[in-house]
Amino acid sequence: MSIIIAGHFQTQDEADAASSALAEAGFTGERVSTFYLSQAGQHDMTPIGGDNIVSPGAKETPAGVIKGAATGGALGAVVGAATIPVTGPLGPIVGGLVGAHVGSLFSFTKMKEAGEGEEGGRAPVEQRKAGMLVAVAFDEAGDESRAVDVMRRLGAVQIERARGNIVEGDWADFDASVPPEIVH
Known part of the structure; x- marks a missing residue:
């Protein structure tokens, strides 16, 4: 598994610019993945669609x-x-x-308001923002700051760190339900 830095952008043009800038910074194209991430709850991860069989907070x-x-x-x-x-x-x-x-x-x-916690429940988890996601995988620890700098310079709305595999431009083990580790 590699370290992955992913930046969230609002438009396809911004994502394309980030992919180009990563290539100019020395990251190879097959280790860069660009795709659209739908908003939380709409990732079609269950047989009935959505992210959960039962809506969180609706158990009562x-x-x-x-x-x-x-x-x-x-x-x-x-x-x-x-x-x-x-x-x-x-x-x-x-x-x-x-x-x-x-x-x-x-x-x-x-009923609880959206985002309101349950008594004795867990605090709400940070969720990924919808939009274009540009991710780059690398194995050298020094490459992380370079990737974060490129994303930050190009105006990424949110930057996260993960571990996984990007193979031929596809983040093969991406799981939208895993809470992101936000770095910026």
């Missing part, structure tokens, strides 16, 4: 919906029972159904 949703529906259904049935003189025997049934629906919808107001 089923219990919350059930609790809201049960509470709302009970309250609706009580209100419906009070209206029996007007609505007849269907009052408690309709009241319970409407209450269950409203209660389940109310449970959604208790």
Whole structure:
């Protein structure tokens, strides 16, 4: 495995300029990989698409919906029972159904905001930015600062360090779900 320095750029033109600058800096073309990285959650890594089978942070949703529906259904049935003189025997049934629906919808107001951590959960991990990714692999430790300087000079939005293999211009073992080690 080699050390890989990868820079994130917004446009194809910026990525092409970075690839050319890396070649001018002495990095061989087969050790440089350029590709588009889609935003987190859209890497099509599961059979149903996306990055995860279950959305992170949504593990409490089923219990919350059930609790809201049960509470709302009970309250609706009580209100419906009070209206029996007007609505007849269907009052408690309709009241319970409407209450269950409203209660389940109310449970959604208790959901976490995007990026909000869970109690006892891990801190949110740094994610890669969407856009063009230009990566260069090398084996000499001294080449790292040279690669970072090229990426920084050309305006990389984010620069990361990884270990892996770039073979004939393809980062063969790239895994978008692994949190990046940001160097700049």
